Amino acid sequence: MSEATNFFSKAGGSAEVAARFADLHPPFEKTAAVIEAQRCLYCFDAPCMGACPTHIDVPKFIKKIASGNLEGSARTILDANILGASCSRACPVQVLCEGACVMHRYNKQPIEIGRLQRFAMDALHASGDPLPFTPGADTGKKVVLIGGGPASLACAAELRRRGVRAVIFDARPLPGGLNTYGIAEYKLPLAESLREIDMLAQLGVEFHFDTMVDAAKLAELEASYDAVFLGMGLGAIHKLGVVGEELEGVTNALDFIAGYKSGAIVKAPAKVAVIGAGNTAIDAANAAVRLGASEVHMVYRRGSRDMSAFGFEYEHAQKEGVRFLWHVTPVKVVGEKKVEALELARFESTEDGSLVPTEGLHILLEVDLVVLAIGQATHAEFVNADASKVRLERGRIVIDRETGQTSNPKIFAGGDCTNGGREVVDAVADGKRAGIGIAVWLEGAASSPTHGDRAVMNGAPGGIAGRGELDADA
């Protein structure tokens, strides 16, 4: 049966690590929050709301901060985004709400939407009040959700609000997926992710941990539930495919980040090389610096202009003291028992954009730890182990963007396993749409589907199709 929840108390972690990963964006003090909130112009059909994948009504929650209605502010946020607290910390707001703020064209000072959202959510958490929602009247339906990350959590919340049982299976011992284990601690501490999920559990979301769902298990679950939501994210980080990769001292960014966040890793060795130049690579490199490494290099086969990390993440890494080796690629991990150095070949870009190794110009970089961050593999093939149950494309599950429904009507999906790896907020938006989609589909399966229900959901014109590239440049 479902396990008891009080995930926050299980956060663990090390005080020393916590001290080294203080908030990158510290919380607003109350007066400062109100002053900032009063700066908001209260745009109509605000661009910030439009840019948010979950369409949080930003001016509405900000004006509630200004008016002192913090309870209403939190409810406004959560109504659109049940993970509003972690999104307020983890979102790349510079390219989302804050990037869309009209203030860029006014006084060049966008409203600090992310920090204001955190202020409202922190106030809710501090109040000790429960989520401002109640489960819907029981429909007698139940849905199983594979993976306990943001997509499944958002989907589960929508289902519970509509009176549908939501049962989550997760391979790890704690819920939240990458929200709990994969976000840089100075943005979203593991404990904060758990605190938020504790609130969600109040809606009656059920959890099963340490359970790996394979093809057989999926078939079994599918048979006993009314619908299935696939939210298991992506798989392992790609291998380099070079000699010496199996040596001790070679790890990957997800394990490294999850390790320090959960307290298993409290220190980095002196010399660290991170392979890759995506946002995850930067998180790993910054973490290595904060964990005590004296020399952290990021190794990337192209130049800074081609890196797949956001510009502000690159700037942040530079400030942390990370060094960059451009136009090089590892050709060998050197070491006896454990890694001692990386052998790098220099790359040159040709006119057509392809990369050509430069003969004879190998570099030997002394390192104690190599962290791979060259993108995650997909992890959806098991879904189709017995038959072509669900349509995949390049390893990603194909869904109807508006409902999350796959080619199999009973199976819905969202998050990284469908988009190839985007942000927490994208997963939440997917999960939310799928939760509504499932509830409507279940209702239609119970009675006869009405045109009206579809109209409610599908009334929108086509949105922007996601391109779904991987986080890191694989």
Add this chain to the structure above:
Amino acid sequence: MPTLETTFAGIKCLNPFWLASAPPTNCGEQIMRAFDAGWGGAVWKTIGEQVTNVSSRYSSIDYNGQKMMGFNNIELISDRPPEVNLREMAEVKRRYPKHVVIASLMVESKRDVWHEMVQRAEDAGADGLELNFGCPHGMSERGMGSAVGQVPEYCEQITGWVKEKARTPVIVKLTPNISDIRMPARAARRAGADALSAINTINSITGIDLETLEPWPNVDGKSSHGGYCGPAVKPIALNMVQQVMSDPMAALPMSGIGGIGSWQDAAEFMLLGAGIVQVCTAVMHYGYRIVEDMGDGLLAWMRRKGYDTIEDFRGLSLPNMRDWKHLNLNYRVVAEIHADKCIGCQLCYTACWDGAHQCIHLDRVEGGMEQPVLGTDPRYAQHEANPHGKPTPAQVFAQSVKTIVTTPIPKLDLDGEGSNSAVTPLRRIPRVDVDECVGCNLCSLVCPVPECITMERVATGETPETWAERVANAESLRA
């Protein structure tokens, strides 16, 4: 070079900035510091029979982070003995002979009591007397202050008593808590007053503590209506000053009061006829030092406009104020949104739809909102266009929240909503339906960007015609 020196009702002034009778002029020490800071005159906190004040006394209205947009007090006249005030007044005049010191007076409505107080004030060296017929709280319950100012006959009688005795100019301070301020002004003039000052504070309750349900300012759980002043009352004061100054039976040298804190405020009062201005709330907020920019800014404006003295521009806007019936009905302006300045906040759009005439639309992108929307707005029958033939704000909003967007991938997804673009997307720049626009100004008032929405004159081809003329023409046609 322009000068701020002026003469008001025969009183020579170094500049037209006086402190109003209020806490900033409570004692001689304060007034001397104010003169040091640059104030040209001070009206002493009203002198009369010594009172006892309550605690607390003030409350205010903040607006969107700005403190004290409006200010309220339940303080009475001076709580110091008259002899102390008058002794200090003599000292101030001895040390600052060129600065103006006016004695504000309020005593029992008896002829001999007023005569005695006038004598004592003038003996102390006051350059003039201001009769406080305006204080709206406390004193009025004792038959003084606004209890006098609200009854033109009392106003006339007491002004007359004062004029029997006074050797210095007599200024009558008017209360705004009356239906027509011209009536007490005319009464004062009939009685021989030399000048007027307007306005005193307005009856007010600034607010209620939503925890205790007790109004402010709180005196042991209770409150009493107070007198309202500060920036919020300036428009009311300007109107009353104009009403008096446009009335030949009331107009006298006018000391403008009400929400003045800047040189612009002062200039506006003067353009409506005020010879000098009095300031209180702004000084209570920021201190005497504010007078420096009031003078500096006013002189710069006078230089720019070519005025050498205050008399050169005093009252110049009075002819531009007239009764509504004398406004040109054939004058027409329409809003123009300057796309190069528009930041896309769409406040004009929502204001026009909800607060004006539904003539600003979001239909500049081809295929976006051009067609009349077959509405799902419950206000209108399904599949019928709403009366405006354009999407309602609710429909625009509903469409936005249904649009699927994702976080941009660096280098691949350009021009997304979050691209902090310096250029406003065309679809966010509203369009004015100039045929429907009535020229109300609302959009230009809510627009946060200077000169983004301007009101442009449209040639109507019609000769000017006022309502009065239209009625007269219609009558002459009938005749």
